[in-house]
Amino acid sequence: MTWLYRTLSTSVGKKQLMAITGLLFLLFLCTHLLGNLSIYGGPTSFVSYAEHLHALGNLLVAAEVIMALALIIHVITAVVLFFENRAARPIAYNVDKSGGGRTFSSQTMPYTGLLILGFIGVHLATFSHHIVDQTTRNIFLIATDVFSHKGYLAIYLLGVIIVAFHVRHGLWSAFQTVGANHPKYMPFIQKLSIVFAVIVALGFGSLPLVVLSLR
Amino acid sequence: MSSKSINLTLKVWRQPGSKAAGRLETYQADNIPTDASFLEMLDIVNQRLTLAGKEPIAFDHDCREGICGMCGTVVNGRPHGPERETTLCQLHMRHFKDGDTVVIEPYRARAFPVIKDLVMDRSALDQIIMAGGFISVNTGQAAEANSLPVPKDKADLAMDAAACIGCGACIAACPNASAMLFTSAKISQFALLPQGRPEAAKRALAMVACMDGLGFGNCTNHKECEMECPKGISISNIARLNREFIKAALVSQEK
Numbered sequence: 223m224t225w226l227y228r229t230l231s232t233s234v235g236k237k238q239l240m241a242i243t244g245l246l247f248l249l250f251l252c253t254h255l256l257g258n259l260s261i262y263g264g265p266t267s268f269v270s271y272a273e274h275l276h277a278l279g280n281l282l283v284a285a286e287v288i289m290a291l292a293l294i295i296h297v298i299t300a301v302v303l304f305f306e307n308r309a310a311r312p313i314a315y316n317v318d319k320s321g322g323g324r325t326f327s328s329q330t331m332p333y334t335g336l337l338i339l340g341f342i343g344v345h346l347a348t349f350s351h352h353i354v355d356q357t358t359r360n361i362f363l364i365a366t367d368v369f370s371h372k373g374y375l376a377i378y379l380l381g382v383i384i385v386a387f388h389v390r391h392g393l394w395s396a397f398q399t400v401g402a403n404h405p406k407y408m409p410f411i412q413k414l415s416i417v418f419a420v421i422v423a424l425g426f427g428s429l430p431l432v433v434l435s436l437r
Numbered sequence: 438m439s440s441k442s443i444n445l446t447l448k449v450w451r452q453p454g455s456k457a458a459g460r461l462e463t464y465q466a467d468n469i470p471t472d473a474s475f476l477e478m479l480d481i482v483n484q485r486l487t488l489a490g491k492e493p494i495a496f497d498h499d500c501r502e503g504i505c506g507m508c509g510t511v512v513n514g515r516p517h518g519p520e521r522e523t524t525l526c527q528l529h530m531r532h533f534k535d536g537d538t539v540v541i542e543p544y545r546a547r548a549f550p551v552i553k554d555l556v557m558d559r560s561a562l563d564q565i566i567m568a569g570g571f572i573s574v575n576t577g578q579a580a581e582a583n584s585l586p587v588p589k590d591k592a593d594l595a596m597d598a599a600a601c602i603g604c605g606a607c608i609a610a611c612p613n614a615s616a617m618l619f620t621s622a623k624i625s626q627f628a629l630l631p632q633g634r635p636e637a638a639k640r641a642l643a644m645v646a647c648m649d650g651l652g653f654g655n656c657t658n659h660k661e662c663e664m665e666c667p668k669g670i671s672i673s674n675i676a677r678l679n680r681e682f683i684k685a686a687l688v689s690q691e692k
């Protein structure tokens with residue numbers, strides 16, 4: 223198995239780890255958003271979605287374990303890449319101008335990533351059924367409580383926007399890294415990155431407003 | 438032919454040797470004909486410096502016709518200057534305005550140590566080539582052309598990749614100083630052709646391993662390399678490198 227370790231420690235291998243775990247997170251964002259959009263059906267449909275989700279039992283636990291492992295791999299690899307990339311240019315340019323390639327999103331990936339990590343902590347601490355007791359209050363009441371708190375609402379909205387910026391570079395970048403750059407599909411994938419980022423921002427961003435309006 | 442001339446303020450990185458400390462020095466470059474190339478402008482400045490008894494600015498160049506890849510410095514933050522798909526030797530002073538300040542620095546990368554002023558040691562790229570940027574066939578009579586059919590689209594893509602002149606601008610432009618565009622172009626030009634296929638897996642693994650060992654950064658898909666490449670090499674070559682590498686690592690016999 224040394225070949226596998228050696229493969230994953232190369233620059234291309236590390237990028238594969240980032241891309242594959244990143245694609246898993248994108249898939250998670252899709253299911254998470256689709257599920258939570260049930261709030262648009264009112265509190266009962268929202269609560270019923272949560273109950274059905276938890277009824278998955280071990281399947282849900284398996285998904286959570288996979289996401290947790292993916293997160294650990296994504297974060298550790300990102301830290302290694304960050305420091306390697308900084309070391310690769312010990313002397314900075316006096317004048318550093320873009321030729322038009324890099325974007326705000328691509329340049330801020332390590333930082334938005336770090337902020338997202340913090341946001342995941344706050345988000346789990348305020349919503350996860352592992353941390354917040356859901357036997358006395360249902361998820362709708364918990365959400366109402368959390369979002370009525372101005373500070374949490376601000377953190378949530380900011381978090382969602384930061385995720386959108388991360389996704390805007392992450393999505394097409396993941397496809398490029400796994401080698402899926404094709405003249406027929408790449409223009410679409412690059413546009414999809416932007417569209418998906420907007421969907422994430424508007425979709426998740428709208429949830430607290432709906433929750434608060436139903437209070 | 439009547440030619441305009443312009444006056445420029447140059448801020449040039451001067452560094453007496455690889456171990457010495459360097460700094461930006463300011464020079465007045467007056468009366469520069471706009472028909473001059475960027476390197477000719479440096480020639481003019483150097484002639485004046487020499488006549489004044491000062492050390493001329495060291496810079497790399499060879500063919501001066503955009504094909505050898507020896508020239509290249511960072512001009513106002515852009516490798517090979519502001520023009521797209523133009524080497525520094527092919528950049529003309531008509532793209533600058535009278536009174537401009539022009540900052541000229543060497544490429545900045547751990548793998549490209551400065552030898553003197555604007556001259557960098559780019560032999561790291563030669564090492565990547567030596568790791569696998571070739572095909573092992575015995576030379577001899579040219580083979581009959583039709584004995585090895587190559588589809589036109591593949592030949593074109595291979596030729597596009599082979600346009601790389603190895604100047605290193607991609608590394609200079611990359612915020613991570615990654616050599617992925619260079620390496621991917623070299624891997625692609627062979628991977629696309631039947632002559633290169635037999636050693637494709639070995640080549641991908643060896644060249645990536647060599648590249649990693651030289652202190653280049655990792656590609657994070659900023660796409661700056663493609664924008665700055667004087668030969669317009671596309672990052673679709675990097676995707677091809679990724680595919681070739683994954684294939685080689687996961688399904689080939691190569692270890």
Ligand code: FES
Pocket residue numbers: 497498499500501502503504505506507508509524525526527602
């Ligand atoms: S000097 Fe040969 S490419 Fe510029």
